[in-house]
Amino acid sequence: MNTRLENIKKILDEKKAENIEIIDLTSKDYIVDYVVIATTLNPKHGFALLNYLKTDLKPQGEEFLRVDEDDEWTIIDLGDIFIHLMSEKYRIKYSLEDFLSTIGTKEV
Numbered sequence: 001m002n003t004r005l006e007n008i009k010k011i012l013d014e015k016k017a018e019n020i021e022i023i024d025l026t027s028k029d030y031i032v033d034y035v036v037i038a039t040t041l042n043p044k045h046g047f048a049l050l051n052y053l054k055t056d057l058k059p060q061g062e063e064f065l066r067v068d069e070d071d072e073w074t075i076i077d078l079g080d081i082f083i084h085l086m087s088e089k090y091r092i093k094y095s096l097e098d099f100l101s102t103i104g105t106k107e108v
Helices: 003-014 043-060 088-094 096-101
Strands: 018-024 034-040 066-069 073-077 081-087
Touching: 003 018, 003 034, 003 043, 003 081, 018 096, 034 043, 034 088, 034 096, 043 066, 043 073, 043 081, 081 088, 088 096
Parallel strands: 034 081
Antiparallel strands: 018 034, 066 073, 073 081
């Protein structure tokens, strides 16, 4: 796992995000190389996690290209990494892990 992903996972883990999963899509035909998914405890926790990520990662040169946030699901676009901060209800409902596992491999 690369250092950027380790940093993201460490921040989320230290700030009590649950069920953190990193999905490697480098061998798949998808718009990013990695997807990080973490479960939030409540809307305030999700907002706080976003702020912790910004505070810790921006000084390291990480660019937050786009952030879409609401109470249940925040998506952070770092260019080659998407971070999904989801309520447990949304995580179960949308089952991103299952969706991402169905993405086809790149054709050579």
